[in-house]
Amino acid sequence: MTSAKKRPWKWEEDGMIAVRSIARTGPGCHEGCGVLLYVKDGKLIKVEGDPGFPLSRGRLCPRCLALTEVIYHPDRLKYPLKRVGERGEGKWEQISWEEAYKTIADKFNEIKGAYGPESVIFCTGTGRDIRPYLDMFACSFGSPNLAGFGPLHGNACYFPKIVTMAALFGGFAVADCAQAHPERYEHPEWKVPKCIIIWGNEPTATSPDGLLGHWIVDCMRKGSKLIVIDPRRTWVAAHAEIWMQIRPGTDAALALAMLNVIINENLYDEAFVQKWTYGFDELKKRVREYPPEKVAKITWIPEEQIIAAAKMYATSKSAVVQWGVALDQSKECINALHAITALWSVTGNMDVPGGNIITGQLFSPAAIVTQRHETAPEEQSSKRIGVGKYPLMDWANQIPGEALIDQMLTDIPYPVKAAWIQATNTFACGTADVRRTYEAFKRLDFNVVVDLFMTPTAMAFADIVLPAATYPERDGISQGWGIACIGTINKAIEPIGECKSDMEINLELGKRLNPEAWPWKDVREMFNSMLEPAGVTFAELRDKGYHFGPFEYRKHEKGLLRPDREPGFNTPTGKVELYSTVLEKCGLDPLPSFEEPPESPVSTPEIVKEYPLILTTGARTRVFFHSEHRQIPSLRKMNPDPIVEINPEMAEKLGIKDVDWVYIESRYGKCKQRARLSEGIHSGVVHAQHGWWFPEKPGPEPSLFGVWESNINLLLPSGWTGKSGFGYPFKTQMCRVYKIGESQNG
Numbered sequence: 001m002t003s004a005k006k007r008p009w010k011w012e013e014d015g016m017i018a019v020r021s022i023a024r025t026g027p028g029c030h031e032g033c034g035v036l037l038y039v040k041d042g043k044l045i046k047v048e049g050d051p052g053f054p055l056s057r058g059r060l061c062p063r064c065l066a067l068t069e070v071i072y073h074p075d076r077l078k079y080p081l082k083r084v085g086e087r088g089e090g091k092w093e094q095i096s097w098e099e100a101y102k103t104i105a106d107k108f109n110e111i112k113g114a115y116g117p118e119s120v121i122f123c124t125g126t127g128r129d130i131r132p133y134l135d136m137f138a139c140s141f142g143s144p145n146l147a148g149f150g151p152l153h154g155n156a157c158y159f160p161k162i163v164t165m166a167a168l169f170g171g172f173a174v175a176d177c178a179q180a181h182p183e184r185y186e187h188p189e190w191k192v193p194k195c196i197i198i199w200g201n202e203p204t205a206t207s208p209d210g211l212l213g214h215w216i217v218d219c220m221r222k223g224s225k226l227i228v229i230d231p232r233r234t235w236v237a238a239h240a241e242i243w244m245q246i247r248p249g250t251d252a253a254l255a256l257a258m259l260n261v262i263i264n265e266n267l268y269d270e271a272f273v274q275k276w277t278y279g280f281d282e283l284k285k286r287v288r289e290y291p292p293e294k295v296a297k298i299t300w301i302p303e304e305q306i307i308a309a310a311k312m313y314a315t316s317k318s319a320v321v322q323w324g325v326a327l328d329q330s331k332e333c334i335n336a337l338h339a340i341t342a343l344w345s346v347t348g349n350m351d352v353p354g355g356n357i358i359t360g361q362l363f364s365p366a367a368i369v370t371q372r373h374e375t376a377p378e379e380q381s382s383k384r385i386g387v388g389k390y391p392l393m394d395w396a397n398q399i400p401g402e403a404l405i406d407q408m409l410t411d412i413p414y415p416v417k418a419a420w421i422q423a424t425n426t427f428a429c430g431t432a433d434v435r436r437t438y439e440a441f442k443r444l445d446f447n448v449v450v451d452l453f454m455t456p457t458a459m460a461f462a463d464i465v466l467p468a469a470t471y472p473e474r475d476g477i478s479q480g481w482g483i484a485c486i487g488t489i490n491k492a493i494e495p496i497g498e499c500k501s502d503m504e505i506n507l508e509l510g511k512r513l514n515p516e517a518w519p520w521k522d523v524r525e526m527f528n529s530m531l532e533p534a535g536v537t538f539a540e541l542r543d544k545g546y547h548f549g550p551f552e553y554r555k556h557e558k559g560l561l562r563p564d565r566e567p568g569f570n571t572p573t574g575k576v577e578l579y580s581t582v583l584e585k586c587g588l589d590p591l592p593s594f595e596e597p598p599e600s601p602v603s604t605p606e607i608v609k610e611y612p613l614i615l616t617t618g619a620r621t622r623v624f625f626h627s628e629h630r631q632i633p634s635l636r637k638m639n640p641d642p643i644v645e646i647n648p649e650m651a652e653k654l655g656i657k658d659v660d661w662v663y664i665e666s667r668y669g670k671c672k673q674r675a676r677l678s679e680g681i682h683s684g685v686v687h688a689q690h691g692w693w694f695p696e697k698p699g700p701e702p703s704l705f706g707v708w709e710s711n712i713n714l715l716l717p718s719g720w721t722g723k724s725g726f727g728y729p730f731k732t733q734m735c736r737v738y739k740i741g742e743s744q745n746g
């Protein structure tokens with residue numbers, strides 16, 4: 001066990017109380033940075049980075065710095081609300097928690113009695129730390145239908161990566177930026193990666209899934225050279241040795257061409273390949289179909305650049321891939337993920353210092369899995385929505401989002417009657433084919449939304465709205481960073497109004513629905529029980545601040561990856577399966593390949609005349625988390641309107657000037673955003689922001705806070721998930737852009 005020395009978590013400073021904590025949600029956030037919360041007269045005054053927290057070392061993003069504006073915002077939900085008018089009318093009545101819980105429990109139990117617990121679905125979005133509790137909540141009610149994790153369509157955020165890695169090497173890997181070690185860069189075994197490929201990712205804006213962006217900057221300062229693959233010139237692209245301005249959705253072809261160069265020029269790690277991989281010869285044969293010359297035409301990347309990048313990556317020891325959500329957000333995403341995993345495997349960068357390291361998680365899985373088995377009867381999992389549709393989804397125990405919407409609309413094979421929506425702004429952000437999703441949720445008999453603010457989702461669907469606490473208003477356990485490190489979130493202030501933490505809400509309502517499954521008297525007792533596998537109590541963890549699990553490199557050599565403790569990887573063959581027996585069993589191609597996006601200048605040339613531009617969406621901004629923060633003055637000021645980025649040459653052709661309002665239109669829908677001319681985007685590509693609604697506009701129907709005006713997901717249709725059930729083309733779509741007449745502006 002590696003923990004910090006005991007240090008205070010609360011002290012007095014300059015007439016204020018300082019509370020050491022970890023930033024989690026709400027509001028939305030993907031990782032957890034150490035924070036110092038300063039409180040005066042019971043009010044949060046300011047937030048600073050905690051220099052003593054080894055993973056963030058005092059750094060913070062603009063959203064944490066604006067936290068007081070979130071907490072004390074006049075629009076915060078403060079009390080449980082019951083709908084009194086029609087759905088969407090915006091007429092609410094304040095009720096007590098007791099009445100809210102009773103109404104929900106009665107209604108859920110009534111549905112359970114009439115249709116079975118599976119007729120209640122449980123939905124959540126990304127990154128919030130409520131997932132384990134919500135999982136327990138759904139299971140203890142008996143429903144196998146916990147949906148979400150951000151994008152409903154194709155589960156196109158991180159899950160495809162998790163599943164691909166589980167299939168290929170039976171584990172989960174992240175880029176090694178010394179985050180596994182409390183002493184970080186000073187750890188004797190850690191090595192600075194000589195080369196970092198940043199692939200479809202902008203870590204300095206997003207700090208996504210297991211990585212804080214400043215780790216990349218730290219590595220750059222220590223000598224790492226970057227290869228960046230992005231259709232837009234991002235901060236990291238501007239600082240790269242090689243920036244490949246790829247055509248959206250062609251990443252699999254690029255990875256295969258890089259493999260082609262590495263294999264044909266004998267730049268791979270022969271010893272690792274021989275001893276630890278399965279199916280190299282088949283892969284070698286497959287990559288012959290992807291010579292750089294051909295792939296240059298597919299990807300729009302010059303052939304020499306592909307070759308140079310492949311050589312630079314393969315000859316740098318060590319080298320690492322840091323990949324982003326752009327890779328999950330194409331239709332046949334598993335292909336690219338498979339090929340990239342093969343890249344770091346054949347070059348011997350698997351689980352080595354400064355490579356892609358295999359990690360585990362510390363606290364929840366054991367507790368949650370036990371809980372799940374105790375409370376979710378076997379026969380219930382066969383009722384999971386979409387079961388049998390996609391073998392790989394079944395293998396991974398996932399719900400295909402499109403099957404969920406289909407079932408909500410058709411009642412086949414059984415009706416969905418109610419939704420528990422905790423921390424997702426579904427149709428404003430997390431789903432494609434917005435109108436269809438909207439219709440599906442509208443059909444349900446009873447919906448509960450737990451959120452910080454009245455969102456378009458809550459306004460449109462909710463019968464009961466419950467107010468959630470922000471992280472300084474509650475205790476919690478933080479586990480992020482894609483690494484076995486945990487710490488406590490420490491309450492610094494009393495919640496405003498009657499807000500409660502998500503965990504409290506799940507526990508209190510869980511007790512009413514199934515008391516046996518929730519034996520704990522309060523949240524603290526629940527946390528202690530969940531921390532048992534990690535061997536610490538909440539109070540001990542709080543006093544230390546953080547706790548790292550053990551970490552070793554090259555675990556496959558030491559028998560640390562397989563349940564039988566034999567050397568090797570936790571796969572059917574015991575090797576990294578370049579040729580995947582799991583994918584094969586699931587009826588999928590066992591080798592990576594490239595498929596054109598469903599709409600592209602190549603696959604649908606007939607529509608290019610009318611819709612000539614490739615639309616990529618949703619590249620994150622530093623100031624918003626998805627659809628959140630639009631009501632926060634200091635953040636909104638930095639990005640007041642929805643922005644579509646267009647190359648100046650193209651803009652000129654289209655008669656569009658900087659900051660003009662324009663329509664972006666696909667074959668399926670349109671919305672309006674404001675043009676920003678940018679040299680950094682390819683002239684054949686435009687990029688539109690996602691998640692836009694306008695808290696300042698009227699809430700009641702039909703406006704729903706203007707959610708139909710600039711919502712880019714109106715342009716994205718259903719029916720386009722990949723063959724595996726994973727993947728959706730959120731970032732590859734054909735569109736046209738044109739200027740709006742003056743009268744239609746704003």
Ligand SMILES: Nc1nc2c(c(=O)[nH]1)N[C@H]1C(S)=C(S)[C@@H](COP(=O)(O)OP(=O)(O)OC[C@H]3O[C@@H](n4cnc5c(=O)[nH]c(N)nc54)[C@H](O)[C@@H]3O)O[C@H]1N2
Binds near residue numbers: 125431451730
């Ligand atoms: N076009 C396009 N669409 C996309 C994407 C894209 O790139 N392009 N990206 C997709 C991805 S990767 C994802 S993950 C999804 C994300 O989609 P969602 O996860 O649905 O994200 P949000 O819309 O921000 O919804 C989060 C809601 O939860 C509330 N909230 C925040 N923290 C808490 C909390 O701790 N407790 C509770 N109870 N509520 C909280 C917020 O106020 C907000 O209303 O969007 C997807 N949508």
Ligand SMILES: Nc1nc2c(c(=O)[nH]1)N[C@H]1C(S)=C(S)[C@@H](COP(=O)(O)OP(=O)(O)OC[C@H]3O[C@@H](n4cnc5c(=O)[nH]c(N)nc54)[C@H](O)[C@@H]3O)O[C@H]1N2
Binds near residue numbers: 030126209616619624
């Ligand atoms: N500030 C902030 N941080 C966030 C979030 C947020 O909303 N706000 N959301 C969180 C969530 S849920 C997620 S999933 C992560 C995502 O974080 P990232 O993985 O960084 O995702 P994006 O910003 O969507 O896209 C990264 C880059 O991919 C590029 N790109 C677009 N299409 C393609 C393509 O076809 N191929 C390639 N190679 N590149 C492409 C875009 O231009 C963009 O620069 O961020 C998390 N962190």
Ligand SMILES: [Mo]
Binds near residue numbers: 157325
């Ligand atoms: Mo995501």
